[in-house]
Amino acid sequence: MYIPHSLIKNGWKRNVKQKKKVMIKLTKSNAKEIKAFIEAQVFKKVTRMSIKSRKKDGGEIAIMCADGAQLVDKIAHRILSTLDRERAIRNTEIIIKRTIEDSQKNNDDEAVVIAKISKAVTEACIKSIKRLSRSVMLHILTANGGPLLIPERSPLNVNNARNFLMNQIREAIQIKGVRNIVLYTHAPCGAAGPVCMDIKEQLQLLFDAENELIIRFPGITVTRYFHVDYSSLPQPGHKSKETYFVSREAWEKLKKGGV
Ligand SMILES: [Zn+2]
Incomplete structure (x- = not known):
């Protein structure tokens, strides 16, 4: 067998091209924005009152970014939030x-x-x-970017992503009869980062996604959440991973103030 000289010289392993693992980390700018949204009460700690994932409350369709480092934490958050x-x-x-x-x-x-x-x-x-686990009805739809794929104008809406996800949601509503939709976006997000989306832009897309879902599927309820992984940039008073309810009322108020 012919073995190229470069392989003999450098060894097999070093010649195997490996994709560089890209570490997605929360930036100082992200943390500053998140802090401001907490202070403005756009981000609020979740209360049990907002949870409808129990079967007896109708169940939920949860649309989440597929990010493997955060997805399980978000699902656990959804299930454990039903715990008394x-x-x-x-x-x-x-x-x-x-x-x-x-x-x-x-x-x-x-x-x-x-x-x-x-x-x-x-x-x-x-x-x-x-x-x-048995009391929860959680129909989870995941894709890179999650709900940020939904708005027509989203920079993540490429390769028919929006239409695919909308069809999945329509089917889930028809098959399961669930009328409650929860949208989870998060930071740092490997889909939002490469298109230089800041937290404010993510939030705007999250609200746009809600608006488009309500128009497309009349009669549904939509609730928004924002998951933050602080582990690469610990913030005093916060756990390494936090999930916030996103308040539309506070967001509208903030926007009226010209933010
Ligand atoms: Zn993501």
Whole structure:
């Protein structure tokens, strides 16, 4: 077999062309914009009142960017938001109390009591997550850029992306009968970054997407969220990943003020 000289010299591995991995990071400018939108209450911490992903609340069609580093966090956010945390804490306290009472009857050592509590709480958590997952109806549509593909004028609307996504939404509404749509956009976004889209432009496209969906599918409700990964640029007072509800009311107010 003929082996090119360059391969012998440099080795096989170094001759295999590898695409450079592009790290998408939150910029200082992004963080500054996000801070301003939090202060203007365009970004708000999510309340359980805005969650409709439970089956009994009609379920949701969630349109999200496919970004593998963030998608699972957004889905977890959607599911865990349906959890009644206070009730879950009360149930855990009852489990601990019962386990201690049983252990007292058996005269268990302290180490055995701790092990039994740990086992009981872990099993209860697993059951609770399973129950929660079964109670949720989340029809997820993902694509690079997510809802930013929807507006006709979006720079991400290339190769028929908008039409494809709109058809997927129409089918989901018809098949599942779900009338609640949630839109998740995020920063840093690998689709928005290369077209130099700042946070304000992402938000404008998010609202444009909502407007176009309401016109195309009368009778639906649309809720907007913005996921931020602060891990590359930690911000005081914020978790490494946060999800904000996006307020149209505050956005309109801000725009009237000329922002
Ligand atoms: Zn993205």
